[in-house]
Structures are given as structure tokens and as C-alpha cells.
Amino acid sequence: MSGRLIQVSDVHFGRENAAAAEAALELTHVLKPDLTLVTGDVTQSGRSEEFEAAARWIDRLANPTFVVVGNHDVPYFNVWHRLFSPWKAFEATIGHPAHDHQWVGDQVMVRGVTTARGWQARLNWSKGVIDLDQTRRAAEALRAAPTGVLRVLACHHPLIEMANTPVTGDVRRGDAAAMIFAEAGVDLILTGHVHVPFATPIPLADHASYAVGCGTLSDRERGAPASFNRIDWDDDDIVVTVMAWSGRRFEENQVWRLPRRSVA
Numbered sequence: 001m002s003g004r005l006i007q008v009s010d011v012h013f014g015r016e017n018a019a020a021a022e023a024a025l026e027l028t029h030v031l032k033p034d035l036t037l038v039t040g041d042v043t044q045s046g047r048s049e050e051f052e053a054a055a056r057w058i059d060r061l062a063n064p065t066f067v068v069v070g071n072h073d074v075p076y077f078n079v080w081h082r083l084f085s086p087w088k089a090f091e092a093t094i095g096h097p098a099h100d101h102q103w104v105g106d107q108v109m110v111r112g113v114t115t116a117r118g119w120q121a122r123l124n125w126s127k128g129v130i131d132l133d134q135t136r137r138a139a140e141a142l143r144a145a146p147t148g149v150l151r152v153l154a155c156h157h158p159l160i161e162m163a164n165t166p167v168t169g170d171v172r173r174g175d176a177a178a179m180i181f182a183e184a185g186v187d188l189i190l191t192g193h194v195h196v197p198f199a200t201p202i203p204l205a206d207h208a209s210y211a212v213g214c215g216t217l218s219d220r221e222r223g224a225p226a227s228f229n230r231i232d233w234d235d236d237d238i239v240v241t242v243m244a245w246s247g248r249r250f251e252e253n254q255v256w257r258l259p260r261r262s263v264a
Contacts, residue, residue, distance in 0.1 A: 002107065003065030003105075006036045006228065007038075007190075007214045008024055008037075008039075010034070010039050010216035010217065010218055011042060011057070012043065012081050012216065020159075020250075022209055024217055025057060025143060025245070026058055028061050035103060036101050038061075038067070039071040039192040040069055041071065041073060041156065042058070042070070042073055042090075046076050046077075051094065055093050055095070058094060064105075066112065067094055067096040068114070068156060068212055069116050071116040071127075084118075086116070087114075087118075100137060105116060108149060108152060109145040113130060113134055113153070114139050115130050115155045116157070127171070128170060128171045128172065128174065129161065130157075135180050137155060150187050152189075155190075157170075157174070158194065159171050159178040159181075160211060165191070166195065178204055183205050187208075188209070189202070190212050192214050195222040196213070196222060196223065197224065215228065216243065224244075225244045227250075228242075229242060229244055230243055238257075240258065241255050
């Protein structure tokens with residue numbers, strides 16, 4: 001089996017890099033992925049006009065699309081909705097569920113898990129939390145995918161901390177969730193949040209599950225240019241190519257070749 005994913009993240013409509021976001025959108029049609037996947041923070045402050053702009057952009061991406069929520073996709077300035085219906089605007093406007101989101105194709109299966117919260121019992125609400133019941137449901141669904149299909153888990157915050165990233169996800173129960181996914185044979189855990197790309201083996205189970213982070217398409221750069229990920233795979237390898245914005249166009253930048261686990 002072989003295929004291609006495009007991963008974009010952290011567009012932060014309200015603070016989007018308009019030229020990069022438009023060029024990335026156009027490239028999704030040129031690159032013809034099996035799926036275009038958005039790993040959260042489609043808005044900056046969860047305002048209705050930001051959601052509407054994000055929805056128009058997502059509707060123009062190469063289809064099909066798969067979108068998960070990020071910590072900026074809550075109504076930051078509406079305390080009532082932030083506390084009691086944090087994902088109502090996201091689900092109504094973007095049209096993707098905040099929980100137990102799933103997509104199945106001939107070559108790839110993707111499951112979404114929510115790591116963002118409208119509120120939590122610590123001062124920095126931007127950090128991640130993962131529910132282990134939702135984790136187990138996602139892991140069991142992915143474990144049941146047909147042999148050879150690429151198994152992908154998508155969420156906003158990196159479940160394990162990456163060295164040398166400008167911010168942390170600090171996901172509560174993240175290590176436990178990463179172990180559950182690794183033991184289930186998940187190939188990729190795709191995330192955003194830190195605004196810099198990375199790809200590395202998860203040092204758990206058979207070390208053949210990989211954490212892959214995506215850059216931003218906003219002006220909120222953190223030492224790396226705006227970028228998105230092109231992810232190609234076959235039965236032997238997964239190749240993650242960072243497409244970095246030069247100011248005029250996207251160019252291939254970092255490349256990681258990740259060996260796939262053996263399939264009996």
C-alpha cells in the first residue's frame with residue numbers, strides 16, 4: 001500500500017499568514033493527497049468571524065479533510081461558552097466533531113482525540129489534557145484497521161515532550177496515552193501546537209510509532225518559517241517532508257524517513 005497525507009496546523013485565522021495559507025491551499029490540489037488533515041488551532045481567539053474564515057478556507061482544501069480542535073478553538077472571550085460549550089462554535093461552523101472523529105480510506109485510517117480544554121484546574125489552560133477512555137476507544141478502532149493500512153492518530157498537543165521546541169504541550173496523561181497508542185500499533189501521532197516541525201520515534205513499545213509535529217501557517221512563528229507537512233508512505237517507509245514558506249513559495253525543507261513496523 002502507498003499513499004499521501006497533507007498535514008497543516010495552527011493557521012490561527014485572525015493571525016493567519018494570508019499568502020502562505022492561500023499558497024498551501026493551492027498546493028493541496030497539486031499534491032493530490034488521500035486526505036488533508038488539520039491538527040487544530042484554526043482560529044486565534046474562537047471568534048465567529050475567525051471560524052467563518054477558517055471554514056471557507058477548509059472548504060477549499062483538497063478533499064477529503066479531517067480537522068481536530070486546538071486550544072485556540074475555544075471562545076476565549078465568552079466565559080460561559082468557554083466553560084459549558086467550548087466546542088459548539090467549532091462543530092457548528094467547521095463541521096467536524098470535537099470527539100471520537102474518524103476517517104477510513106483504502107490506504108489510511110485516522111482517528112482524532114481531543115487534547116484541548118475550555119478550562120482546567122491549572123492556570124495555563126493552553127496546555128494539553130487527554131482522556132484515557134477516549135484514548136482506548138481510538139486505539140482499539142485503529143488496532144482493528146486492515147493489515148497494511150496506515151494507522152494515524154491526530155490531536156493538537158504533542159503527547160510526549162519534544163526537545164528544543166519553543167513551547168511545551170505538557171499533556172496530562174500524555175505518556176500513558178502514547179503507550180496505549182504504541183501498543184495498538186499506531187504508525188503516526190500527528191500534532192501541532194508548538195509551531196515547529198519534528199518527527200521522531202516514540203520510545204515506547206516497539207519504537208515503530210512516530211510522533212510528527214507540524215509548523216504553523218500563521219504569523220506566530222517561533223524560530224521556524226511557516227510550513228506544512230507532506231507525508232508519503234509505502235509498505236516499507238513513511239517519509240515526512242516539511243514544505244517551508246520562503247516568502248514567495250513553498251520549498252522542500254527537512255525530510256525524515258521513518259521505517260514502518262514489520263507486518264506479519
